[in-house]
Amino acid sequence: MSQTTNKPDRMFLSAPHMSGREIEYVKQAFESNYIAPVGPQLNQFEEKFREITGYKYCVAVSNGTSGLHLALRSVGVGAGDIVLASTFTFIGSVASANYLGAELVFIDSENETGNMDPEVLKEEVERLVAAGTPPAAVLPTDIYGQACDLDRIVEVCEPYGIPVVCDSAESLGATYKGRCVGHAARIASFSFNGNKIITTSGGGMVASNDEALIKKCRHWATQAREPVLHYEHLEVGYNYRMSNILAAIGLGQLEVLQDRVDAKRSIHAQYEEQLKDVPGISFLKEAEFGCCNRWLTVIRVGEESGSTPGNVIAALEEHNIESRPAWKPMHTQTCFADNRVVGGAIADEIYRTGMCLPSGTIMTPEDITRVCDIIKATISVA
Ligand SMILES: Cc1ncc(COP(=O)(O)O)c(C=O)c1O
The missing domain is CATH 3.40.640.10 (Type I PLP-dependent aspartate aminotransferase-like (Major domain))
Incomplete structure (x- = not known):
């Protein structure tokens, strides 16, 4: 994906954001x-x-x-x-x-x-x-x-x-x-x-x-x-x-760490607001014991959406927008084929249904709406 398509105006998953100082x-x-x-x-x-x-x-x-x-x-x-x-x-x-x-x-x-x-x-x-x-x-x-x-x-x-x-x-x-x-x-x-x-x-x-x-x-x-x-x-x-x-x-x-946390949290809130009524879409939760920095906003594309993370990632890619599958669990990696796992079904399911949305702090509200519109269109035609 990103290795092959660094076209101009690409929206990246989480691009560096310098303060200027x-x-x-x-x-x-x-x-x-x-x-x-x-x-x-x-x-x-x-x-x-x-x-x-x-x-x-x-x-x-x-x-x-x-x-x-x-x-x-x-x-x-x-x-x-x-x-x-x-x-x-x-x-x-x-x-x-x-x-x-x-x-x-x-x-x-x-x-x-x-x-x-x-x-x-x-x-x-x-x-x-x-x-x-x-x-x-x-x-x-x-x-x-x-x-x-x-x-x-x-x-x-x-x-x-x-x-x-x-x-x-x-x-x-x-x-x-x-x-x-x-x-x-x-x-x-x-x-x-x-x-x-x-x-x-x-x-x-x-x-x-x-x-x-x-x-x-x-x-x-x-x-x-x-x-x-x-x-x-x-x-x-x-x-x-x-x-x-x-x-x-x-x-x-x-010097801008807290600004970046605030921006990431705001991006997440905007995604949640715009996608909350889309069937089958849910979000990885923030636990009550702390403040998540929302480094990447992760959605789950469930059965009810009639779609898959793969479809949504491909649709965003067509618009030159980078998104990624959720982490592939370590116990499913070939290099760890001989290692034991305790449970594993939950991580497998998050991988199967999860994907990371563009979450860079240089994103504008218009960028977020554009991503959400593509997701909605993908899911309604799925
Ligand atoms: C969960 C996790 N652990 C470890 C690393 C390794 O960090 P680095 O890339 O700086 O070596 C990363 C990211 O890159 C990560 O996401």
Whole structure:
């Protein structure tokens, strides 16, 4: 789809949206010649991120996938360990467990939001503990900007000392019980990929209230180089640090984070208003325990519509509008054909009926109406 059809005037799923101030921060980085993976803009970016999110510690990294790699390693996940992860997610969420040689077991979703179902998780944790093979970590995703029920997930894990690593890649700006997402987990990871609510073109942040964990992540992200002049390594790390130039973009983006959340929520509200009476169309819900950032508006195209997500995506594509199927569950991916899933039917159904509508904050009310009119026309002729 988007790979083949970047025609002029295309409406993208979630295009980057600069505030205008980014270039000033990038200019400052150039003027001081900090064209490097560390520098003042990077320090300021981390400081500002902590201020906005309330996390005590954080480290900026090259992307959300590397952030999760560091986060999982920091809580002790290693080869042969079991990691329980959301099946309804993007592969960048779970790939890191694979890099560490851990065995992924996938957990089904709640129907309303698509997030990990804590009751299904409980069942599997208790089964594994009873079998003498407790999981080394639990890795839920805050899907499409909606916080998972983290307190409940932590409550399931705590009695057995199982650390929770929250994948909040899609959910910066969202809250869970009044705080930034991920706080109740041992450690969380965020993404600043080009399509996220704010972007550094590529980038990520690992955040925690546990200083020791972030210290480890920071060390591994810089090739695990010991703080001595000569190149001394006691262990092997990675080259995962965010560049100072990209952090400068992030400084401009953090200034407009709340504006972007408000805009995404407004886009969602307009879609809901205009599509509420269309037969068979429903929306992934916002849970009562927090504010969803509505990174992408996800609709479900049910039986009653007489249509399918595939038909609607094709109709929008004909008008040069990008939309996407909902995430294809991990337990249905060929690369995870040998991995176990607990449940899976709910995630399968969300995939079968779900699709993401264009949700970029540069969209106008007219753009939203245009998308809705195409959806209505598609469904009435289906
Ligand atoms: C749920 C989820 N997890 C992880 C990632 C990985 O982030 P990145 O692309 O920055 O590596 C993404 C998005 O890209 C994501 O949507």
